[in-house]
Structures are given as C-alpha cells and as structure tokens.
Amino acid sequence: MLSTDIQKLENGGTSPRETTPFITFVLGGPGSGKGTQCMRIVENFGFTHLSAGDLLRHEISSNSEYAPMILNTIKDGKIVPSEVTVKLLQKAIESIDNDKFLIDGFPRSEENRLQYERIIGMEPNVVLFFDCPQEEMVKRVLNRRQGRIDDNEETVKERLKVFMALTMPVVDYYAKRGKIYKIDATGTEDEIFARVLPAFASLQFEMDYLLGHLTGHRKFTEPCKIVRLFLWTVWPS
C-alpha cells in the first residue's frame, strides 16, 4: 500500500511542536495574487509558506488514495473535504522547523475554519485578505499558463462562486474578530507589496514577543495588539 502523508498522520503522525507558532492565514479570490505576495513575505519576514492548494496538488502527484477525489474536486472548482486539507496542514506545521507560517488559500469555508480550529486547537494570529475585482482575477488566472487543470473559464467561474458564497463569510468572521488586514490587490506586484509591508512591520514586535524572541511579561500582549491596530489604522498603506 502507498504510504501517504495523510496515512502517516492517521498512524500516529509526527510529534507535536513544543512552541506555539505564529500563524497568518492568507485569503483572496482565485488569481488575486496570494501566492505571488506570499513569496515576497517569505523573503522579507522569514515565514514558511504553506499553500493548501499546493499540498493538495502534491497529494495528487504522489498518487495517494485521495488523489482521484482531490483531482476531481479541483477540476470542478469545489472544496476538498476539510479533514483531508487540515491533516495535510497539520503535518506540515508539525514537521517544519519554523515558528512563523503563512497558510495560503485556507480556510475556504466556515466548515474548513471550524475543522482547523478543532484539530489544531487555535485561531490564526492574523488574516491577510487580498481584495481584487473579479474581472482582474479572471484575467490573471487565464494568463497564468502553468498548466493548472483549473485555470480555464468554466472552472474559474465556479471558483469565484465558491469564493463569494463560502470564503467571504470566513473573511467577514475574522473581520468581526479584528484579525483582518485588507490589502488592495490591484496594481503591480511592487505596488501591492508596498501595501503588505506596513502590515508586517506593525506586527513585528507582537510576533517577536509571542514567539519569545523578546523578553517581558505576558501582560504586554494586549497593548501590542492595540498598538498594531492603531498603526494599521493610521498607516494602512
């Protein structure tokens, strides 16, 4: 039998981490530029980039027992069952020696979010939301030309429907919890990254503090959040 990442987890998996990592979810519609900006965040801020879509595509190419189901789901522009995606993310987080993760393209639904919180046992620290007009997203997807099975007009229409119906409620949920950094995702890659930078600059102290890179007392956490939100409000881009 093939030994897949998911099967390894079901058989006991990897050992849990000793430290609680700093988790950033990265949301936005198909082609909004999440992956492109994540690469820059990695280069500048030392995060590990975990693309949920890439993890699922890896399952397809490694021919796991889930491969046919994942392939068909991606082809149809629908959402893979939460258990599968969350286990892949869990394994990656537990096996990679870093304490800062960008989780790109997840959670795609409230059900994804609840399952993640149930299994991982915590919320993300922050959520970046790349806000892009639909016609621009469609243009970018159809110009991508990386041979992706879902980069065609029919699938992108479905992905946009799924995004509006199922993913936007997740964005709204985190907005209510004060965790959303909304980024205008129009313009050049450089212009967009210039809007991303202040978000991470305002988070740097809080990240260092929470990850134990600064010494101090836990009571500083709430003031940190207030300062961060203040900075973001007066200087969002």
Ligand SMILES: Nc1ncnc2c1ncn2[C@@H]1O[C@H](COP(=O)(O)OP(=O)(O)OP(=O)(O)O)[C@@H](O)[C@H]1O
């Ligand atoms: N600001 C931009 N202007 C024009 N094209 C862009 C811009 N940013 C990214 N692209 C291009 O658009 C395409 C989609 O970008 P990217 O893969 O980063 O989006 P994504 O949000 O991760 O998409 P998906 O959710 O479909 O994986 C890529 O070909 C990328 O090179």
Ligand SMILES: O=c1ccn([C@@H]2O[C@H](COP(=O)(O)O)[C@@H](O)[C@H]2O)c(=O)[nH]1
């Ligand atoms: O959490 C996830 C992430 C992705 N999918 C499926 O994969 C494709 C492609 O995802 P990208 O983020 O654009 O790479 C997506 O349309 C879904 O079908 C998923 O089900 N769950």
